[in-house]
Amino acid sequence: MNRRISMSDNATTFANEHTQSNRTAPEVSIVGLSVYYGNTAAITNATLTVPGGSLMALVGPSGCGKTSLLNCINRMNDTIADCRVEGRITIDDLDVQDPSVDVNLLRQRVGMVFQQPNPFPLSIAENIHFPLREHGVHRRAELDKRTMKVLNAVGLWDEVKDRLRSSALSLSGGQQQRLCIARALALEPEVLLLDEPCSALDPLATEQIERLIEDLKQQYTLLMVTHNLAQARRVADHVTVCWIDENCGCVVESGSRESIFINSDHPVTKAYCRGDKG
Amino acid sequence: MTIDRRDYGGFVLCSVAGITVIVPLVWMILALAQSGLPGLEWEFLVAAPSQSGRAGGIGPMIVSTALILGVCLAAIIPVGLGTSLYLSQYVSSTSPQASWLGYSLDVLAGTPSIVFALFGYQFFAITLGLGFSILAGGLTLACMTLPLMVRTSEQALRAVPLELHQAGEALALSRPGMIWHVLLPAAMPGIVAGTILSIGRALAETAVLLFTAGYVMRLPGSLLDSGRALSVHIFDMAMNVPGGMPVASRTALVLLTLVILINIGVRRMLLHHKRIYYEQTN
Numbered sequence: 001m002n003r004r005i006s007m008s009d010n011a012t013t014f015a016n017e018h019t020q021s022n023r024t025a026p027e028v029s030i031v032g033l034s035v036y037y038g039n040t041a042a043i044t045n046a047t048l049t050v051p052g053g054s055l056m057a058l059v060g061p062s063g064c065g066k067t068s069l070l071n072c073i074n075r076m077n078d079t080i081a082d083c084r085v086e087g088r089i090t091i092d093d094l095d096v097q098d099p100s101v102d103v104n105l106l107r108q109r110v111g112m113v114f115q116q117p118n119p120f121p122l123s124i125a126e127n128i129h130f131p132l133r134e135h136g137v138h139r140r141a142e143l144d145k146r147t148m149k150v151l152n153a154v155g156l157w158d159e160v161k162d163r164l165r166s167s168a169l170s171l172s173g174g175q176q177q178r179l180c181i182a183r184a185l186a187l188e189p190e191v192l193l194l195d196e197p198c199s200a201l202d203p204l205a206t207e208q209i210e211r212l213i214e215d216l217k218q219q220y221t222l223l224m225v226t227h228n229l230a231q232a233r234r235v236a237d238h239v240t241v242c243w244i245d246e247n248c249g250c251v252v253e254s255g256s257r258e259s260i261f262i263n264s265d266h267p268v269t270k271a272y273c274r275g276d277k278g
Numbered sequence: 279m280t281i282d283r284r285d286y287g288g289f290v291l292c293s294v295a296g297i298t299v300i301v302p303l304v305w306m307i308l309a310l311a312q313s314g315l316p317g318l319e320w321e322f323l324v325a326a327p328s329q330s331g332r333a334g335g336i337g338p339m340i341v342s343t344a345l346i347l348g349v350c351l352a353a354i355i356p357v358g359l360g361t362s363l364y365l366s367q368y369v370s371s372t373s374p375q376a377s378w379l380g381y382s383l384d385v386l387a388g389t390p391s392i393v394f395a396l397f398g399y400q401f402f403a404i405t406l407g408l409g410f411s412i413l414a415g416g417l418t419l420a421c422m423t424l425p426l427m428v429r430t431s432e433q434a435l436r437a438v439p440l441e442l443h444q445a446g447e448a449l450a451l452s453r454p455g456m457i458w459h460v461l462l463p464a465a466m467p468g469i470v471a472g473t474i475l476s477i478g479r480a481l482a483e484t485a486v487l488l489f490t491a492g493y494v495m496r497l498p499g500s501l502l503d504s505g506r507a508l509s510v511h512i513f514d515m516a517m518n519v520p521g522g523m524p525v526a527s528r529t530a531l532v533l534l535t536l537v538i539l540i541n542i543g544v545r546r547m548l549l550h551h552k553r554i555y556y557e558q559t560n
Contacts, residue, residue: 074448076444076447076448079447103450104450105450106450107447107448107449107450108450111448111449112448114441114444114445114448116441118439118441118442118444118445119445120442120445120459120460121442121460121463121464122459122460122463126459130451130455130459131449131451133455134449134450134451134452134455135450180445183445183449184448184449187449187450
């Protein structure tokens with residue numbers, strides 16, 4: 001306990017360290033991606049590019065394959081028995097679908113945050129220590145340092161620094177979601193996948209997460225599924241509009257925020273963004 | 279709670295049914311207390327029996343029961359947890375392995391205890407040469423209570439929310455890590471409930487122990503000694519020893535109290551676990 005208290009003296013140092021890191025976030029490129037569950041196609045022939053260090057929002061109605069697309073990027077769909085993926089996903093030079101890719105390393109590079117906050121029923125600190133230990137970080141000082149760094153990054157440190165040992169489930173929904181983001185960041189990913197990260201949260205918590213996402217854009221490449229067009233307009237640099245065509249998801253259009261929300265000529269995009277559709 | 283007039287009949291019928299469940303328990307406790315309470319002193323709990331059990335106490339039987347239970351738990355906790363983890367985490371519920379294992383467990387669960395008694399005698403006592411012993415008795419009880427242990431633990435493990443599994447996968451956590459740090463703690467209340475049910479069944483069992491642990495009244499010197507369990511003592515006092523009935527009642531009262539105490543104790547432990555687990559230090 002004493003060690004934890006003494007750690008707070010160094011809070012600012014670590015926070016600075018965090019903002020100073022200057023890695024370049026990789027580009028994520030998806031070309032001709034189709035995802036099938038058995039004989040049913042969830043999304044076909046999707047093509048989009050997310051420049052490094054920017055946020056791509058995937059918008060569109062339910063069932064248009066946004067989450068299926070997202071799950072391919074860290075190969076979460078590997079565990080679904082009859083799921084088949086065609087097309088090509090690359091993270092800089094890494095071919096994600098390549099069978100020789102180590103999925104564990106891939107998932108370390110590509111973090112994921114889910115719709116429902118899903119902290120482990122462990123203490124707040126242990127939620128971050130446990131994944132770190134699993135990935136080979138065992139020194140106590142290093143664990144504490146990284147925990148503080150990521151909790152600072154998500155703006156949770158000041159709220160929880162005095163109760164790191166209490167249950168993560170005692171946090172509010174918004175705090176839990178920020179803890180989950182911190183947990184993903186602890187593994188030092190380059191890409192972050194956010195699957196409707198605010199849909200289970202109230203407006204105030206949503207605002208906090210959006211501010212956080214704005215900050216994360218500096219260092220990570222982000223893909224975010226959202227149902228909330230206004231949210232996409234607020235935080236996204238790029239937008240991909242998905243739609244359902246003949247019972248199957250597809251990408252209607254993908255481009256910069258302006259090109260989608262202001263300059264689009266596509267009838268579906270225009271109707272959807274005006275609010276006539278969807 | 280106010281009751282709608284149209285619901286009055288239903289309320290009365292269901293209340294009567296509910297009370298009917300309580301009556302036998304209360305009756306049993308009262309009857310046992312009436313016949314068993316006189317003469318139930320500290321001395322009875324610790325002393326060795328004399329005059330074929332009519333006099334003296336049940337000290338050695340309590341020790342034997344505890345030892346048999348210990349052997350049984352030492353066997354069913356690791357094997358039961360291992361099997362339930364295998365069924366819930368390593369094979370799909372529709373796989374042939376799962377259905378064969380499930381089928382075997384259901385047959386084991388439905389097997390009458392006297393059959394286990396014969397098997398235990400043949401296998402543990404004769405074939406393995408353990409003789410009438412605490413070890414043979416505990417292991418046979420373990421075979422008998424294993425299905426209960428496996429099924430309840432399996433259900434508890436399957437009930438762990440999918441979101442936690444997803445979180446573990448997305449973070450590329452190892453399966454042993456997830457099992458140890460997330461799944462087992464989350465499923466602990468169910469696993470403990472399964473263990474209590476198994477203890478209850480083991481404490482109640484008589485036939486199996488008559489055939490395997492024997493009925494020597496001495497304090498057992500080792501796990502290879504024969505030892506008389508409380509349930510066997512009740513049976514023997516009531517059926518074979520003239521004038522043994524008061525001792526049988528007294529012993530039954532002790533056994534019932536033990537079962538109730540174990541239940542209360544484990545419930546409290548679970549609450550404590552919940553607090554520790556959700557506010558754990560580590």
